[in-house]
Amino acid sequence: MAEFSADNSNEPTIPKPALRALPSPGRPPVEADIARDNPDLVIRRMNLNESPIQPSPKSIVAMQEACTRVNRYPDPQWRELTAAISEETGIPQHRIVMGNGSDEAIVSAGRLSVSPGDEVLVPVPSFPSYNNAAAVNGGTLVTVPLKADGSNDVDAMIAAATDRTRLVFAASPNNPTGNVLTSEEVERLALGIPDTTLLVLDEAYYEFGIHDGGEDHLAVMAKRTGPWAVFRTFSKAYGLAGIRVGYILAGSDEIANAFQKMRSVFNVNAVAQAGALAAWHDKDHRHMLLEKTRIERERLVAGLTALGAEPFPTVANFVTAKMDRPAADIVAALLKKGVMIGRLMHPGYENYIRVTVGSDEDTDGFLAALKDVLAS
């Protein structure tokens, strides 16, 4: 066996210096770490915007059956899935590109549009992967603060776009705040961002917005003359975060082809394709998940407000709230009680926590633990 020295000071470095400046992917605490110190704790995962509800039983059966066929490669064009998505969205099948989660689409968007020196426009705070999409390609990040209600400020984004802007990320609902854009706002953005820019509308929480009475933005995005893409995922409303399936609805054949060129050939495995397809067709299960999420979200918002917190308006499966003290202290104290939540890492948001909607026991457990922490 080869021997490796613990001293890595003389190890070779990577040839792409921009990568060195990037933070490594997050390593959130896992149950095992917490349980090691206190095996009796009930652990509540309320930090990653997952669903506490298992996927559709039909999806589980489809995945089990698919396991018997994994000696074969998966369909590299995900035909059954894209046919089903095309039928419901109206986007032609060949303009739908599946990804290993929508995170893969975010990475690809940077690779296909950004060259060194180009500008990438992002709302802040928003999903951190957008920043990486800029940084790994040598792009310059231009940040635009959110509006006070936590939604993207589309007019400020249009004003910040220049002839160097190659990529704009907008999100509705926005993570970490949870608020949506109106179709009127999306239309302004779609028509106001220069045609030399790829406009991405990240709709990872799309289904929650629609369930809450929000508007569908696809038709107004299609009014754009420049390049555009909408990203959605099976991770949230389908309870399938673990199988990693997301998709791109592309605004033109060329944009779809560009995303196709960026991916690895078999990027969505056969078990994941089968599970996503069965979940897509199980509308009752999706409705149940969305409705339970809405009920628990409202209980979380009410409970947080009663404890003096100030939550952003949210339609998503998480609640972000301003607290009266540093969020880092609250997160650490809750972790000791087995409750895993997140906090905002953006300057100016030091007192903001983000809590994923869980089961009804999670809501009660979190609120009781938070009450204790705030009283101490």
Ligand SMILES: Cc1ncc(COP(=O)(O)O)c(C=O)c1O
């Ligand atoms: C706004 C947003 N976009 C994209 C993603 C990535 O989701 P996935 O890669 O699981 O599809 C997330 C995950 O939390 C998100 O919050």
